[in-house]
Amino acid sequence: MTEAPETAKQIAENWLAEVVTDKGYHSNETMVDLKEFGIRSYIAEPKRGRRNWIGKQAERDAVYANRRRVQGEHGKRLLRRRGLMLERPFAHCYETGRMRRVHLRGRENIMKRLLIHIAGFNLSLVMRQMTGKGTPRGLQDLVVAYFCLSIALLNYFGKALASISESLNVTNAQTASFGFNTGISKHETSATGY
Numbered sequence: 164m165t166e167a168p169e170t171a172k173q174i175a176e177n178w179l180a181e182v183v184t185d186k187g188y189h190s191n192e193t194m195v196d197l198k199e200f201g202i203r204s205y206i207a208e209p210k211r212g213r214r215n216w217i218g219k220q221a222e223r224d225a226v227y228a229n230r231r232r233v234q235g236e237h238g239k240r241l242l243r244r245r246g247l248m249l250e251r252p253f254a255h256c257y258e259t260g261r262m263r264r265v266h267l268r269g270r271e272n273i274m275k276r277l278l279i280h281i282a283g284f285n286l287s288l289v290m291r292q293m294t295g296k297g298t299p300r301g302l303q304d305l306v307v308a309y310f311c312l313s314i315a316l317l318n319y320f321g322k323a324l325a326s327i328s329e330s331l332n333v334t335n336a337q338t339a340s341f342g343f344n345t346g347i348s349k350h351e352t353s354a355t356g357y
Contacts, residue, residue, distance in 0.1 A: 171339060184242045194225035204229045206239045256284055 176233050179202055186207040197204045198221075206229055216223040232238045257263045262280055287298060296302045 183245045191222040194229055198225040203232060204232055205241050206347055207233060256280060
């Protein structure tokens with residue numbers, strides 16, 4: 164932060180308060196570094212068996228503090244939320260979206276393909292948030308549903324207007340001036356005279 168003083172003013176003091184990761188990031192050095200920065204860690208601890216803490220008091224304190232936080236209700240809730248918001252979407256993209264194996268050569272091409280795939284997935288999340296549907300097919304069904312609903316509402320309000328105008332003895336000429344054809348008149352003429 165000291166390298167760019169003009170941007171240091173825009174960064175809040177507590178810009179990072181908590182870190183939630185999986186057990187692949189758990190190490191003594193990471194725990195000590197996070198503790199020195201004042202960041203609360205919620206990192207799942209891998210099964211390592213009995214640990215030897217002789218001469219490693221700072222590492223022991225950091226690891227035990229992390230373990231205590233992970234086993235608490237707040238830590239469990241954060242780890243569940245991480246699984247829901249990170250692991251499930253990635254599992255969906257890699258398994259259902261067939262990204263586990265790609266038939267491309269080169270890391271750059273694979274990264275481009277992955278970026279496009281994840282961008283499409285994120286677009287579906289935005290669509291689902293905005294419209295309630297996350298796929299183009301679902302959106303198409305939503306448009307049909309809205310169209311049918313509008314037809315039903317117009318039919319309902321047309322019948323309601325007809326019953327109101329019938330109770331007020333309004334003629335067809337008066338309702339035609341409003342742009343509604345209620346079908347109240349019993350003697351409508353046609354081109355054939357019947």
